[in-house]
Amino acid sequence: MDFTVLTIFPEMVEPYLQYGMFRKAAEEGYIRASAANIRDYASGRHRVTDDKPYGGGCGMVMKPEPLTAAIHAAKERCPGARVIHMTPQGRPFDQEMARNLSLCSGLVFVCGRYEGIDERVVAHAVDEEISIGDYVLTGGELAALVVMDAVIRLIPGVLGGEESAEKDSFTGRLLEHAHYTRPAVYHGESVPDILLSGNHAAIESWRLESSLVRTFLKRPDLMEDSVFSKEEARILTRWRDRLSRIIDNS
Secondary structure, eight states, X not given: OEEEEEESOHHHHGGGGGSHHHHHHHHXXXXXXXXXXXXXXXXXXXXXXXXXXXXXXXXXXXOHHHHHHHHHHHHHHSTTOEEEEEEEEEEEOOHHHXXXXXXXXXXXXXXXXXXXXXXXXXXXXXXXXXXXXXXXXXXXXXXHHHHHHHHHTTSTTTTSSTTTTTTSTTTSSSOOOOOOOSOSEETTEEOOGGGGSOOHHHHHHHHHHHHHHHHHHHOGGGGTTOOOOHHHHHHHHHHXXXXXXXXXXX
């Protein structure tokens, strides 16, 4: 899969691509990832990429010519790539969107700066606008890296174990279960005995209940209107019955 980040600050993006999952995925041939400098596609001695907005107002707007040329160059490298504009006005990014994007042949990220980019670029050269949250950043670079990170880990083989991504939070309806590692006792708190038992069926049951607990306490909205499995319903029914006894005895 091919990734290109279009930015006036490629030095912000390139170091991130040299570490961890990004580097491993590139070395093993799962992805190609690079940052392209939009200034390289600007004309004139000063390579200007922004100008004053028509109609007046504060700030500057990124010019359409360099952006469009940069997008066209990225599309020549990967003709089937989807062009993504990172903006707070876009669709909220989530795990389902990450999964859909992971099926693309490539992604080209347009990272705006200043007051934004000329709307004609959005209308004629952008396939989709994406937001990573209801807040404003100084540029789209960090947002593009967030989306890339979420997408790349879903490419088969990148994480090594095929189940790794499937068991993450937000892959299903529930948050991921709690995790523990050595030492067995830390600050006086022990690892749950069941995780040391070697009983894999019991461990899976514990993990499911842990997922239910964490989801109920941290993101109960994810459980609303859910269709629960028989095992999940059994656990929730046990909770309900126990709470009823506690209330009745209070």
